Amino acid sequence: MIEGVPFVAVTRGERIESVHAVAACAATAGGETLLALGAIDEPVFLRSAAKPFIAAAVVRAGAAERFGFDDRDLAVMSASHNGEPEHVAAVAALLEKIGAQPADLQCGAHAPSYEPAAAALAARGEAPTSLHNNCSGKHAGILALCKMQGSPFTGYREAGHPAQRAILELCERVSDDRFPAGRLGIDGCGIPVYATSLRNAARSFARFATLAGLDAGDAEALARVRAAMIAEPFYVGGSARFDTDLMRVGNGRIAAKAGAEGVHATALLDAGAGLVLKVVDGTRRAAPPAAIALLTQLGALDAMQAAALGAHACVAVKNVAGTTVGEVRALSGN
């Protein structure tokens, strides 16, 4: 069972009201542990933090060349996007490149994650579509992988489908781990997710950062995805999103991807390392303050960069009237 250490406080007035425990590991591509917090050998589901590896499996199959994917296509394929108009347009364009339709997406529809985009859609009297789903780019990428394989769109979310098998095989190679049925779950958008230890995940993101220890095909594919995420960070998240802002502040030296239930992963190009953390209780609000504190501790963010991310490091808790009554921030001493 995942265990962590108290790391993020939620305050109200002068008091700490709630506390989030965090488990985390930073490691090099060779497997040297740079930082360990909590139970780093317990398998955890990476959720959407694994999306860059899924996008890499699509690229590895040759889809980027065949369909002429640009950075924006690969960024939105690796995204948990906000469902803003730009994201919807990017996924629609991606589908057009591969000759697929929005109706082929089996991710399901949900309202845009970005509240103003959801409100604008509702104000126009429009229902959300599968294009607004934060995973729509990933699903479009999997359709591209099906096309490359000549495998059917039908059943593309099933673990036994050739597209999912190709994705899991790449994840196994990158993580040096194996994913039998007991290590799989079903993600919010219906595709398999795998559980691996934070230690393995940190090494995987270190390989994403360094391309070391990978075969040439995987290295080339991961390099392409990493460059795309860093070049088009808006398409990986969107307005006011931590990953987007972190990659902007990172000056091309950090690739970042959050996952549901409090997962956050970064590839640190300068350090040649990966950092993966899990908020033990799965709460999203604690992940950005924890990531910023750990990245600062690792020297991956300097004081100016950390200051530029201040709105993510210390998030105001507001009451209904909009008055600030507390904050979410890393515990002092971390």
Next chain:
Amino acid sequence: MIEGVPFVAVTRGERIESVHAVAACAATAGGETLLALGAIDEPVFLRSAAKPFIAAAVVRAGAAERFGFDDRDLAVMSASHNGEPEHVAAVAALLEKIGAQPADLQCGAHAPSYEPAAAALAARGEAPTSLHNNCSGKHAGILALCKMQGSPFTGYREAGHPAQRAILELCERVSDDRFPAGRLGIDGCGIPVYATSLRNAARSFARFATLAGLDAGDAEALARVRAAMIAEPFYVGGSARFDTDLMRVGNGRIAAKAGAEGVHATALLDAGAGLVLKVVDGTRRAAPPAAIALLTQLGALDAMQAAALGAHACVAVKNVAGTTVGEVRALSGN
């Protein structure tokens, strides 16, 4: 800082994905500790779990007699209600009894907590009002207290206002605790909230259950509020709400009130005890499974009652398509 023990699991497939720690105390009115979990002497904000005591301060001031409050009025005054049409109508009726207007409520507006009620409101093109705020009944009750005091509605949310002073004084008497400025915070609806230990809070709810150790006026007021909550549980919460269902299943022997950031409190009439728990990380989803496990452990719920609350004890985790992919439930062995 609040500390707890791992108590509620969130599963995905065959694995535990996230874990919530819980701190809890059960005690008698005399202060005998029946159950202790985690840091029970650390002050925590009770948030809306304190609403029955706020309603009691209103009753203690004589408002129930003067304005002819019935059970429904007192239940919605103690509520974190769903904003369903019945709740909105009940608060409107309460305001009319005291000669106040919806515009006098300073709780702010938010969409009904109950999703179908929010959707129905949006479908009619109507904006939420302060009546829909889950705290609107409490605020209406505070207006009644102002009327009894002859104090102004203006500033009724401020800690220095006579209405808030009367409320805090009752809370101090019931909890045998004191609330200087450092122990106060501002609640989501703008009024002061106080932090007291789970040990004190459990004894307070034991007194709510037994009326022991209280002066006659407080005892009479708390008895009136308790009877109202138990008689009209729908008005304390609403459709599909844990507190409402728990009081229904409790056969008149349990009064229950949740608070934000993972607080849950029960007055156990048969045991003459109170149980108060806090999900350490503040996550709402973990409170009902934890409460049911602890109430069962205390003998306050038998197997049939626990089974009747099954939908709250084990909550399905669904993906966007509606497929169950995991569950939220107390860890086995608790």
